[in-house]
Amino acid sequence: MLNSISPSLQRPRLRCCDASSCRSAGSGALLKALETARSNAGEAAEPLDIEPVGCLRLCSQGPLVALDRPEGSSLFGGLSAPLAGALVDAGSGTDNNSSLNDHAIDLEQPFFALQHSVVLEGCGQVNPESIDSAIAHGSYEQLRHCLQELSAADVREQIRRSGLRGRGGAGYPTGLKWDTVALQPPGPRFVVCNADEGDPGAFMDRSVMEGDPHRLLEGLAIAAYAVGADRGFIYVRAEYPLAIERLRLALRQARQRNILGNNIFGSQFDLRIDIRVGAGAYVCGEETALMQSIQGRRGSPRPRPPFPAQKGLWGAPTLINNVETLAAVPAILREGGDWYGAIGTDSSRGTKVFALSGAVVNTGLVEVPMGTSLRTVVETMGGGVPNGAGVKAVQTGGPSGGCIPAALLDTPVDYESLRALGSMMGSGGMIVIAESMAMPELARHFMRFNVNESCGKCLPCRAGTVQLEQLLTKFVAGNAQASDLEQLEQLCQMVQTTSLCGLGQAAPNPVLSTLKYFRQEYKTGCEPATAGPQPWA
Amino acid sequence: MKAAAAAPIASEATAEQKRINRLVAQNGSSPDALIEVLHQVQEIYGYLPEAALSQVAQQLRMPLSRVYGVASFYNLFHLEAPAAHSCELCMGTTCFVKGASELVPLLEQRLQQQLDGPSAADGWVLRQVSCQGACGQGPVLVVDGQLISQATGQGPGLLQGQLDAAGLPNRAPKPSLGAP
Numbered sequence: 001m002l003n004s005i006s007p008s009l010q011r012p013r014l015r016c017c018d019a020s021s022c023r024s025a026g027s028g029a030l031l032k033a034l035e036t037a038r039s040n041a042g043e044a045a046e047p048l049d050i051e052p053v054g055c056l057r058l059c060s061q062g063p064l065v066a067l068d069r070p071e072g073s074s075l076f077g078g079l080s081a082p083l084a085g086a087l088v089d090a091g092s093g094t095d096n097n098s099s100l101n102d103h104a105i106d107l108e109q110p111f112f113a114l115q116h117s118v119v120l121e122g123c124g125q126v127n128p129e130s131i132d133s134a135i136a137h138g139s140y141e142q143l144r145h146c147l148q149e150l151s152a153a154d155v156r157e158q159i160r161r162s163g164l165r166g167r168g169g170a171g172y173p174t175g176l177k178w179d180t181v182a183l184q185p186p187g188p189r190f191v192v193c194n195a196d197e198g199d200p201g202a203f204m205d206r207s208v209m210e211g212d213p214h215r216l217l218e219g220l221a222i223a224a225y226a227v228g229a230d231r232g233f234i235y236v237r238a239e240y241p242l243a244i245e246r247l248r249l250a251l252r253q254a255r256q257r258n259i260l261g262n263n264i265f266g267s268q269f270d271l272r273i274d275i276r277v278g279a280g281a282y283v284c285g286e287e288t289a290l291m292q293s294i295q296g297r298r299g300s301p302r303p304r305p306p307f308p309a310q311k312g313l314w315g316a317p318t319l320i321n322n323v324e325t326l327a328a329v330p331a332i333l334r335e336g337g338d339w340y341g342a343i344g345t346d347s348s349r350g351t352k353v354f355a356l357s358g359a360v361v362n363t364g365l366v367e368v369p370m371g372t373s374l375r376t377v378v379e380t381m382g383g384g385v386p387n388g389a390g391v392k393a394v395q396t397g398g399p400s401g402g403c404i405p406a407a408l409l410d411t412p413v414d415y416e417s418l419r420a421l422g423s424m425m426g427s428g429g430m431i432v433i434a435e436s437m438a439m440p441e442l443a444r445h446f447m448r449f450n451v452n453e454s455c456g457k458c459l460p461c462r463a464g465t466v467q468l469e470q471l472l473t474k475f476v477a478g479n480a481q482a483s484d485l486e487q488l489e490q491l492c493q494m495v496q497t498t499s500l501c502g503l504g505q506a507a508p509n510p511v512l513s514t515l516k517y518f519r520q521e522y523k524t525g526c527e528p529a530t531a532g533p534q535p536w537a
Numbered sequence: 538m539k540a541a542a543a544a545p546i547a548s549e550a551t552a553e554q555k556r557i558n559r560l561v562a563q564n565g566s567s568p569d570a571l572i573e574v575l576h577q578v579q580e581i582y583g584y585l586p587e588a589a590l591s592q593v594a595q596q597l598r599m600p601l602s603r604v605y606g607v608a609s610f611y612n613l614f615h616l617e618a619p620a621a622h623s624c625e626l627c628m629g630t631t632c633f634v635k636g637a638s639e640l641v642p643l644l645e646q647r648l649q650q651q652l653d654g655p656s657a658a659d660g661w662v663l664r665q666v667s668c669q670g671a672c673g674q675g676p677v678l679v680v681d682g683q684l685i686s687q688a689t690g691q692g693p694g695l696l697q698g699q700l701d702a703a704g705l706p707n708r709a710p711k712p713s714l715g716a717p
Contacts, residue, residue, distance in 0.1 A: 020670045020671070021674070024669075024686065025671075059674075060673045061673075062674075200633075200668045201630040239668075240670070277572070277573065279572055279611030280611050280613035281612060296572050296607070297603075298606055298610040299611070357672040358634045359634055359635065363672060363673040431634060437634055
């Protein structure tokens with residue numbers, strides 16, 4: 001998808017990545033310089049379009065600019081403002097690209113060639129600040145189709161057939177969730193988009209919101225129609241200012257065009273969507289805590305059932321889906337549920353977006369069919385650890401997930417396989433760990449995160465994570481006793497089984513998975529101090 | 538709103554109170570809007586002064602304890618005036634596995650203060666923060682809003698130069714200057 005040009009494109013076009021990661025590498029100045037260079041170039045550059053776009057995937061080479069010409073697309077990275085003139089010349093066909101040769105990125109390399117863009121099909125193509133650009137790429141066409149030609153039950157049928165499962169991590173079947181909400185007794189309903197992407201190392205949802213916000217709004221609107229809701233919320237974490245800004249702009253634009261509001265597309269369907277901004281609490285990614293926060297309260301989770309689908313916001317049935325789940329909806333309706341269901345594996349259908357980072361050559365965003373092996377993602381696409389060092393493990397699922405050792409890299413990425421290994425799909429952060437990382441230290445890193453983010457409501461999580469961190473510190477320092485290992489395991493079991501919500505229940509996972517695959521490192525941490533310095537000390 | 542001084546609000550209580558009243562009204566005077574209102578109050582003062590919390594509670598017709606409970610629950614709400622200058626070290630997992638913790642001694646040495654410790658007399662604070670979203674450039678530092686990327690990959694000499702340029706004071710004792 002990255003090297004495809006929309007068929008209507010006649011004019012050459014420069015697409016400058018204007019998402020968070022490239023911005024932090026200086027794409028803002030580059031974009032301005034490109035516009036200046038185009039005015040300076042005069043007539044020759046007149047037919048050249050310059051557009052800010054969302055993530056172009058290979059974040060480690062940012063800032064990135066893609067060039068579309070009738071003969072094909074090319075991508076350049078590691079750019080800076082002084083190269084703007086050369087880029088404009090290349091775009092207007094008056095330069096042989098000589099000064100850009102060092103910056104050219106091969107679009108045929110596996111990192112791009114093995115991507116299968118569904119959720120991200122518009123990300124990097126559309127101008128995220130222009131509703132016209134989004135509509136030209138097909139946005140809101142499926143909403144119109146649903147409202148004018150399909151019943152709510154027809155829409156749910158397509159989602160059921162697609163086999164789509166929740167992309168926030170737990171993998172609950174989306175069609176089933178939609179049915180549950182739709183089939184509650186008559187009365188008001190709400191839809192909520194969970195955009196509180198809090199796992200460290202996860203930036204998939206941010207990229208969708210920053211790069212293609214209208215796709216998310218369309219997915220949420222279709223969901224609202226399918227379950228009979230007329231009110232929706234997008235709960236975004238405050239740490240994503242650019243995503244919030246673009247969502248707000250997209251909402252204003254959609255309201256102005258009457259794509260949101262009353263009698264949408266001439267139908268009886270009304271929908272009001274509001275943005276709610278979090279305030280820095282990881283636990284608010286948990287759905288019952290999130291609902292509390294939307295209602296202006298502390299983000300304290302509550303036991304389920306009742307599930308939000310039965311009793312959610314203000315006691316009404318509430319559908320809560322993650323950004324990536326909702327962003328897959330327009331493509332599913334366009335191509336049909338069966339089309340989507342044919343991608344991936346039997347139990348995990350469709351594609352999944354991963355944020356690949358850590359000790360890996362190619363850091364960035366990848367979307368691949370479910371069932372692709374970890375090795376393909378990390379080594380073939382990611383290029384492995386820099387300087388040819390070995391992969392020690394791959395961490396998925398953030399502070400709730402686990403570490404998968406290098407020996408198991410051929411595992412296909414799907415919900416069940418990852419869970420069987422003691423990790424989880426999670427929202428899609430995939431962090432590559434190099435040989436040099438000591439696993440007890442990594443486990444402590446995640447435990448500290450959980451200590452800081454525990455909401456404090458239930459004891460096992462509030463106090464258990466603190467105890468776990470203290471125990472782990474002994475292993476890191478190399479002064480643990482053999483009995484500490486036993487206690488560590490017991491405490492993990494206790495926190496896992498007795499915590500109130502997902503945060504606490506999953507908090508021991510990084511410890512348990514590293515204990516399972518790297519037990520020797522914990523044993524080394526047990527030896528008496530006389531054994532000399534530890535490898536990681 | 539951003540231009541307002543972070544001065545104590547007692548002296549001009551009525552004007553400040555009116556401002557908060559307007560802000561609450563703009564948000565529909567609904568208890569659901571509490572978090573949004575607190576964000577906007579914090580934008581004015583840089584933190585959430587006690588008097589402002591009382592005013593919000595009164596306007597939203599809820600007990601101060603509930604307002605305080607929310608304000609103290611969320612990490613991004615500050616109940617005290619923020620430090621004048623900050624050096625923030627990203628400890629997101631990507632930055633962590635790329636060696637962010639190796640930068641701690643270097644920064645502590647340079648600033649002569651402890652990570653997450655109290656701020657120095659000249660207002661500088663050194664703290665660790667969660668993911669800054671620049672995972673492609675990790676490990677990263679943010680010095681008074683200015684991002685310094687790939688902080689371990691470039692050698693300590695170059696990094697010190699960048700920190701100088703970003704205005705981070707160098708209080709390290711002379712003999713160890715430039716030493717890793």
